[in-house]
Amino acid sequence: MATQSDSKNVLNIRGALAKLKPEDAKRLAVYVVRGDEIIARAPVDQSGNFQIGVDRAAITDRAGFQVEAVVGPAAMGKNLDPSRKLQRIALDPKGLAAAKAEFVVPTDKLKITEEVLRFWWQWCRNYCVKGVVLGPDHCPVPGATVTVSSVLHASGGGYTVTPQSTVTADSTGHFTICFDWCTWCVGWPCWPIWWFCWPWWWEWDILHIIEKLEVTMPPRIGPIGPGPLVTLENVATTPKFSFPLKQPLPADLMVGQGFAEARKPEERLVPDQARTDLIKRKLSDPRIQAIFPWWWWCCENPNIIFTVRQGPNVIVDEHPATDTRWCFPDGSNVTLIGNQNTISACSGDPLPSQGFVWTRVGNTLVNTILDGYAQGSGSGHDSDMAFTGRLDIFGGFAPGSSVAYYQVKGAPWTGNPSRGGTAPVGDGPPIAADLYNYAFMLHPGFVVTVEPVKMGPFTDPAHPGLPNLYATEEHRHLVPTTLLPAFPAGTFMAWAYGGLKLSVPAASLVSGGLGAVRLSVAAFDVAFNLLGLPANTDDHLTLxxxxxxxxxxxxxxFVAFDIANNSVASTGSSADCPAFNVGPGGYVVLNVSVRDDNGHLCDYQLVPNFGHGSTGVTVPNIRGYK
Incomplete structure (x- = not known):
């Protein structure tokens, strides 16, 4: 909790910038500085006003040093380049010391003209990227919260990640995210002494450049160049030299692939202290420092990564070491795929013109299910597969139908449908299995939540003869709370699983975990009257x-041999955990028994573990059965 003493130690520095367009004003910031030190900063609002809370001690503890207010682009961050025509106002030290609660910055003498703004916006622009958030099933994720961050190499190793902007994806998962970005070169981690450190994966390119320069190095050169800060204005002042190499793309240099075509296939780019020391010795030569093209690593565009949240869950969490988009061009598009915690909104399957049809089981379409088996490709070892695990079963009623509730009924087969079994007589009893869907709900402030919604089963006390009913998606929000939990608050956007009619463990559909079942539906209107549905080919489903x-x-x-076909003894800890040193050209032979008396073999795979630094020439493929 803040105290009265705390408030006395904070000075409110405020002011207003006149005659600015709102679109220009909101891209500016005011920095309180002492020399090159930024004490505090605050954005300018679209009306031109700014307000900065500053610790009094921070602006009064160094007598004799001038404190200034500097106006410039908000995206400059920690680098207030003096060549950028920044607007400076010296703050009266006596006025600062005498101010009780606030100090008003005299901005009347500032000249932020159209010419100055045009100059600023040449190198500080509104950078934008478009994209879409999809789930692992490649369906959109409405209302996901997307954050873009810029990435820089840190001087002590690793990365500096700075969040830049956050937006909410629309109902189709699409988004446009923008932030102000100022162009300058901060690619080398040890700026401004750029030759002191670098990421190890740059080293092959660095050494390749140095070696080419050494061959053509002139006997005499001028002084060391202007340092690592290259701008649009001073690139031309870089020492003139006829480089023996063509400049690669900065994005390729950032990932150590600037001269990949010149690298031999057997050369592996891994950390190498001897190579690092060699580069340090070579870069300590002032002649090389003066002509080494460190500015080749400079890029106009930021390096970016994304984080995506859906409610409390982080569904995309890109890592700067592996996922950074280096020098990513303005206006580019990205596709962000969520993890297994993602709830997406798949559009429903094609609906019938009348009645009801089953459409798919998971991702297996009903027209690829024959005699209860998933056909798969029809020719590979993913063919003729029985169903197992948890089954998400989808279907749909004809558009505009009056169906409000339905039952799913299951009747067992006698024997196997594909081996002369007998189909059931009748539809069987209604299945009782909890069914949940997820609703995307829009709230004020464009906040989107994903709410679990129970669809059934339930029994209306007034109709006890109709047990285990489920509500349709179209009617669910109208179901009384006496039958199902209340529908979530907010404005409905979409269902996560359009057409989901039943979600159930496969074992619960048959006795003993083995057998066939035929599924059908019974439909009811809002008054619980049974509806006669016209027949369709796929209104019954056998699994x-x-x-x-x-x-x-x-x-x-498990027998191992060397290249000369001599048997090699195991050095493993047990017979169940053998280990062999077969050497180059060696191999192993396995004898395997796999049998399923139900005739439901799918495939099996052998996964060998190779020793450190070793890879196998031949790895067994999946062994499948048809």
Missing amino acids: EIDTTPLTVAHINS
Whole structure:
């Protein structure tokens, strides 16, 4: 809690910048500085007003040093380049010391003209990227919160990540995110003594350049160049020299791929202290410092990464070491794929012109399910597969139908549908399995939440003969709270799983985890009257279920040989954990038994573990069954 003493130690420095357009004013900031030291800063609002709370001690503890207010682009950050025509106002030290609660900056003498603004906006521009947030299923994620951050190499190693802007994706997952970006070269971590440090993955390119320069280095050169800060104005002042190399793209240099075509295939770019020391010795030569083109690493565009949140969950968390988009061009597009915690909004499947149809089980379309089996590709070892695990089963009623509630009924087959089994007579009892969908809800301030919504089952006390009912998505918000929990507050945007009619463990559909079931629906209107649905080809769905384990899955023998076909003994800790040093050209032979008495073999795969620094020439493919 702030105290009265605390408030006395803070001086409110405020002011107003007159005659500015709102679109220009909101891109500016006021910096309180002492020499090159930035004491505090604050943005200018679209009306031209600014207000900065400053610790009194910070502006009075060094007598004799002038404190100034500097007006310039807000995106300059910590680098107030004096060549940028920044507007400076000396603050009266006596006035600062005498001020009780606030100090008004005399801005009347500032001349922020159209010419000055045009100059600023040449190198500080509004940088924008467009994109879309998708789930792992490649369906959009409405209302996701997207943050873009800029990335720089840190002087002590690692990275400096600075959040720049946050926006909310629209109902289709699309977004446009913008922030002000000022162009200058801060690519070398040890700025301004650029030759003191660099990321190790730059070293092959650095050494390649140095070696080319050494061959053509002139006997006499001028003084060391202007330092690592290259601007649009002073690039031309860089020492003139006929470089023996063509400048690569800065984005390629940033990731150590500037001269990748000149690198031999067997050369692996890994940290190498001897190489680092060699570069340090070479860069300590003033002649090389003067002509080494460090500005080649300068880029007009920022290096960016993204973070995406959906409610409390972080669904995209890009890492600067592996995911940075170096020198990413203005106006580019990105596709951000969420992790397994993402709730996306897939559009519904095609609907029938009348009645009801089942459309898919997970991602398996019903027209690829034959006699209860998923056909898969029809020719590969992903063919003729029984169903197992948790089943998300989708379907749809004809548009404009009066269906408000429905039951899902399951009737068991006698025997296997594809092996002469007998279809059930009748539709069987209604299935009782909790069904939840997720609703994207819009709230004031463009805040989007994803709310779980129970769809059923429920039984209306007035109609006890109709148990295990589910509400349709179209009618769910109208269901009384006496039957289902209240529908979430806010403005409805979309359902996460359009057309989801049943979500159930496969084992619960059959007895003993093995067998076939035929699914159908019974439909009811808002008054719980049974509706007669016109028949469709896919209004019944048969699934062959097998959740039982394999009958046999065993490695019978594991024998290793060297290149001369001599047997190699295991050095492993046990027979179940063998280890072999087969040497170059060596190999192993496995004898494996895999059997399923239900006839539901899919495939198996061997995953070998190679020793440190080793890779296998031949790795077994997936062994499949048709």
